[in-house]
Amino acid sequence: MHQYSLADAMTDKGNFTVPKLSESNMGFGVLGVFLGLLLEVSTHGPHAVPRTSWRHQDLDLMEFSEPEIFNYSTLLLSEKRDALYVGAREAIFELSKKNVTVKNNKVQWTVAEIPMVMCSLKGKSKERDCLNYIRVLQVVDDERLYVCGTHAFQPQCDYLNLADFSLDGRPEDGRGKCSFDPSQSFTTVMVDGELYSGTAYNFLGSEPIISRYSPSQSLLRTEYSTSWLNEPSFVFADVISEGSNRVDGEDDKIYYFFTEVSVEYEFFGKLLIPRVARVCKGDLGGQRTLQKKWTSFLKAKLVCSMPELNFVFNVVHDVFILKGADWRDTVIYGVFTSQWGNVGLSAVCAYNMTAVEEVFSKGKYMQKATVEQSHTKWVRYNGITPSPRPGACINNLMRQQNISSSLHLPDKTLQFVKDHPLLEDPVLPIGNGPRLITKDVNYTQIVVERVRALDGNIYDVIFTGTDKGVLHKSVVYEGDVHIVEEIQLLKNSESIKNLLLSSETRSLYAGSDSGVVQSPTAFCGRYRSCDDCVLARDPYCAWDPHTAACVNTVDVPSQRLRKLIQSLNGDADKCPSASGLSVKDYQRVTVKPGSSAELPCLVRSNLAQVMWKSNGSVLTEASRFHLIAENGLLIYSVAPEDQGRYECWSVEWAPAAGKNFSRLLAGYVLTLNVPARAPHQAGHVTTTLDSQETSSTHAAEGNGKTDRALLTSALALPSFTATVQLTSPPQTDSSLTPPPSSTIKFQPKQLLPLSSNTPHQDSRDPAAEYLQHNNSTALLFLFLLFFLLFLAALAYNCYMQYLPAPCLRLRAALLGSHKSAHQPEYRACEGGLMEASATDKINMTEQPTQNGSQTTQNVKALRDTGYETEPECGNGRIPSHTFGGDSPSQEKPFDVDCESQPIQFADADEPYC
Numbered sequence: 001m002h003q004y005s006l007a008d009a010m011t012d013k014g015n016f017t018v019p020k021l022s023e024s025n026m027g028f029g030v031l032g033v034f035l036g037l038l039l040e041v042s043t044h045g046p047h048a049v050p051r052t053s054w055r056h057q058d059l060d061l062m063e064f065s066e067p068e069i070f071n072y073s074t075l076l077l078s079e080k081r082d083a084l085y086v087g088a089r090e091a092i093f094e095l096s097k098k099n100v101t102v103k104n105n106k107v108q109w110t111v112a113e114i115p116m117v118m119c120s121l122k123g124k125s126k127e128r129d130c131l132n133y134i135r136v137l138q139v140v141d142d143e144r145l146y147v148c149g150t151h152a153f154q155p156q157c158d159y160l161n162l163a164d165f166s167l168d169g170r171p172e173d174g175r176g177k178c179s180f181d182p183s184q185s186f187t188t189v190m191v192d193g194e195l196y197s198g199t200a201y202n203f204l205g206s207e208p209i210i211s212r213y214s215p216s217q218s219l220l221r222t223e224y225s226t227s228w229l230n231e232p233s234f235v236f237a238d239v240i241s242e243g244s245n246r247v248d249g250e251d252d253k254i255y256y257f258f259t260e261v262s263v264e265y266e267f268f269g270k271l272l273i274p275r276v277a278r279v280c281k282g283d284l285g286g287q288r289t290l291q292k293k294w295t296s297f298l299k300a301k302l303v304c305s306m307p308e309l310n311f312v313f314n315v316v317h318d319v320f321i322l323k324g325a326d327w328r329d330t331v332i333y334g335v336f337t338s339q340w341g342n343v344g345l346s347a348v349c350a351y352n353m354t355a356v357e358e359v360f361s362k363g364k365y366m367q368k369a370t371v372e373q374s375h376t377k378w379v380r381y382n383g384i385t386p387s388p389r390p391g392a393c394i395n396n397l398m399r400q401q402n403i404s405s406s407l408h409l410p411d412k413t414l415q416f417v418k419d420h421p422l423l424e425d426p427v428l429p430i431g432n433g434p435r436l437i438t439k440d441v442n443y444t445q446i447v448v449e450r451v452r453a454l455d456g457n458i459y460d461v462i463f464t465g466t467d468k469g470v471l472h473k474s475v476v477y478e479g480d481v482h483i484v485e486e487i488q489l490l491k492n493s494e495s496i497k498n499l500l501l502s503s504e505t506r507s508l509y510a511g512s513d514s515g516v517v518q519s520p521t522a523f524c525g526r527y528r529s530c531d532d533c534v535l536a537r538d539p540y541c542a543w544d545p546h547t548a549a550c551v552n553t554v555d556v557p558s559q560r561l562r563k564l565i566q567s568l569n570g571d572a573d574k575c576p577s578a579s580g581l582s583v584k585d586y587q588r589v590t591v592k593p594g595s596s597a598e599l600p601c602l603v604r605s606n607l608a609q610v611m612w613k614s615n616g617s618v619l620t621e622a623s624r625f626h627l628i629a630e631n632g633l634l635i636y637s638v639a640p641e642d643q644g645r646y647e648c649w650s651v652e653w654a655p656a657a658g659k660n661f662s663r664l665l666a667g668y669v670l671t672l673n674v675p676a677r678a679p680h681q682a683g684h685v686t687t688t689l690d691s692q693e694t695s696s697t698h699a700a701e702g703n704g705k706t707d708r709a710l711l712t713s714a715l716a717l718p719s720f721t722a723t724v725q726l727t728s729p730p731q732t733d734s735s736l737t738p739p740p741s742s743t744i745k746f747q748p749k750q751l752l753p754l755s756s757n758t759p760h761q762d763s764r765d766p767a768a769e770y771l772q773h774n775n776s777t778a779l780l781f782l783f784l785l786f787f788l789l790f791l792a793a794l795a796y797n798c799y800m801q802y803l804p805a806p807c808l809r810l811r812a813a814l815l816g817s818h819k820s821a822h823q824p825e826y827r828a829c830e831g832g833l834m835e836a837s838a839t840d841k842i843n844m845t846e847q848p849t850q851n852g853s854q855t856t857q858n859v860k861a862l863r864d865t866g867y868e869t870e871p872e873c874g875n876g877r878i879p880s881h882t883f884g885g886d887s888p889s890q891e892k893p894f895d896v897d898c899e900s901q902p903i904q905f906a907d908a909d910e911p912y913c
């Protein structure tokens, strides 16, 4: 019996907090928690918003695909040959690494008639499954690649000769090297000519193995047992070359990353757990015990959670190992989501290699214990571990004891590791929490590059690919993450299946079902002003005052680097103050009285707020005739008093610099065309904004009667210290207001999914538009929605004791005197409470199903905390099937005595709290 470590407690709390939100048979109280959690995550959660969004069509990305060929999901960069090898469905390509549109070679590998027929006889689809998906591409030597394909559910491998780009044509059995099923996850890595893989060994995909194929030695594999691997989903494997650096003479290790179904947690349904496992490269298997099996297979839990919010990311999707010169400088990056995908959060966690090594070399083992006859539980092993340490690689100490290979390991050690492959200690992330949390995206891929900025510091730049074809580029600055940009890499909204980075070509390569895309790692040239370049906080980019351009620092000779302006905290005050845009540069806009004028304004930064000024004073949304939408300004029914100077300013908050930076983006001079006519046209004004046709009508009106009258009065610019720049509209007199439809189109924010969450975009928020349209139904709906949200937030915050005394009194009244006596500990006990509900301390016999009982207990626990205050929640907007079903009728208090007892380890004999 030991105390839970803090991290364990946090994690486990989360494990049992989240599921109660997603199980469907829940009462209204759960909705409150769900909304509360989302509110809490969105208010307290450190989720980030990309500063800049680049659309696919705005960038000249290099793309490759061939007609009739799909699933370009296997990529391999060759340093030697300057090539990118691509494994697709029934084809392998050699593309130029510098430019993937250049195809140097291609070879096809199709499935013959007989295997195809066999495959379809087994019930697989001939068009989809019974083809040859190339899934393994590994370098054997300078002349050859090792290639494996699913080959109609009969995986095969072959050698590809690079000289003439042809397959040997003597296919080998690919079982255990490549998956049978093209959609099943798996991983391989080639180390010194030996192929390490994690995949399924059978047609059904039900027998997972981690194995090593070697031309010289016999196959080494995992034991077929759920304590070794339990329905794993492999994501990554790589070697860490520790050997040459270690004084103790331990050899290199291969690390595997996967998500599997946990054995150590009691849970109703499958609880997924992210894992790191490792084997030693020198492993030869045991002599009697563990013959031809790994003697060094150990695995541990990877933790990626937000402890302060009880939120756990328990599915790992991809891992990138950022290798340092020394293995101790290695950092492992992983992208995670939650098993309960509806929460819509993705996270990046980083792990210190030293911490991983520590867990494997010193961590406690877990063991299976039988409780209550048939029931087994995993608990910490507290007995004496045999020597040498089970699962350890052969080191100098063992060699002194005449154990020079795993074949000499004593049976006691081998038997122990066979039964105890799971370590109890988890691998905790650097900083105990995620590096990056993003809302409303599912990250699928990650690569990281170390960049030395001009301040001399090294920054890890994190590139994450999403299931919608978008790439995020983030940098961690003094512990806070900043998403520099989001890039729509793929034309269509499809998943990024593979992502590689080459520092040499300064490119990223993304593989998807429809093709391969190459993108530069930085788009410095697209930042047109010094402010923009500096506020981007991109460690690759700096402003060159000499050429007045934002440049990639790699392109600048080292002696000139000192002259560049870069500030990773986004302090744009370092920029030279540019001579501002003067009023004579303002665009003239002339309209008829009563018609409308639209003044576009392009704001590139999602972190900036737009501020419109008229005659030097700030326009507020309350201004009668001005509707701020899409950053542009639409002036309905222009009256004589509306004439004057209009300016679009961007105010960008740079948190790391602690300052606001204001910039003039566009200026207009609005004048009326005096000979007015047909005022009935003003009727258009009340039509909806989102109708493009209507807007265009206004534009036509605006453009039709162009009067070049200039406003002659010299108007002084407001005294802003920031530099001034005109980005958006063309300045020629003849091209007056562009059609408003185009002003809507050129907003990059429209496109990428994230941006709609940025707080400053209220004006573009559909909710806001509804309000402006004076649509009373919509208003009512909105009011109801916000009221419900408010209630939920109130209830939640009351429950969490964030609110002052009156609420607490109400809460006390609702909870009854017993609970109120323990108020201060309530929150601390919540974890124990969840733990208890999950470890069947509760009498479940009165409930029909396990699932139901878990839910009901939670519901009860929650209902006790005052959630009954908002029963309308359920009757309102939320579809009943989500929360219907099991009626929360049993109002019996959830009677767990939450005294200040510590939370104990999951052992049945110990009371929880």
Ligand SMILES: *[C@@H]1O[C@H](CO)[C@@H](O)[C@H](O)[C@H]1NC(C)=O
Pocket: 070, 071, 182, 183, 513, 514
């Ligand atoms: C292969 O690509 C096709 C076409 O995009 C897609 O429908 C299918 O799901 C992909 N299959 C796999 C196994 O990725």
Ligand SMILES: *[C@@H]1O[C@H](CO)[C@@H](O)[C@H](O)[C@H]1NC(C)=O
Pocket: 328, 329, 330, 331, 352, 353, 354, 355, 430
């Ligand atoms: C990893 O941990 C070790 C020991 O605690 C420390 O010396 C090292 O700087 C850490 N590395 C990183 C990248 O955090």
Ligand SMILES: *[C@@H]1O[C@H](CO)[C@@H](O)[C@H](O)[C@H]1NC(C)=O
Pocket: 400, 401, 402
């Ligand atoms: C190791 O083997 C050598 C030679 O076989 C033997 O002389 C020595 O005593 C052995 N040492 C141990 C610790 O068993």
Ligand SMILES: *[C@@H]1O[C@H](CO)[C@@H](O)[C@H](O)[C@H]1NC(C)=O
Pocket: 341, 342, 344, 440, 441, 442, 467
């Ligand atoms: C993320 O993936 C889950 C499960 O596949 C899906 O339900 C959800 O809609 C996705 N979220 C986003 C923002 O794409």
Ligand SMILES: *[C@@H]1O[C@H](CO)[C@@H](O)[C@H](O)[C@H]1NC(C)=O
Pocket: 614, 615, 640, 641, 642, 643, 644, 645
């Ligand atoms: C701006 O100033 C001009 C001249 O001083 C005035 O006629 C006009 O009504 C003002 N416009 C606004 C919108 O304040």
Ligand SMILES: *[C@@H]1O[C@H](CO)[C@@H](O)[C@H](O)[C@H]1NC(C)=O
Pocket: 609, 651, 653, 658, 659, 660
């Ligand atoms: C920065 O600008 C925003 C938006 O205009 C404003 O709300 C905020 O108070 C400003 N912050 C400071 C420190 O000036």
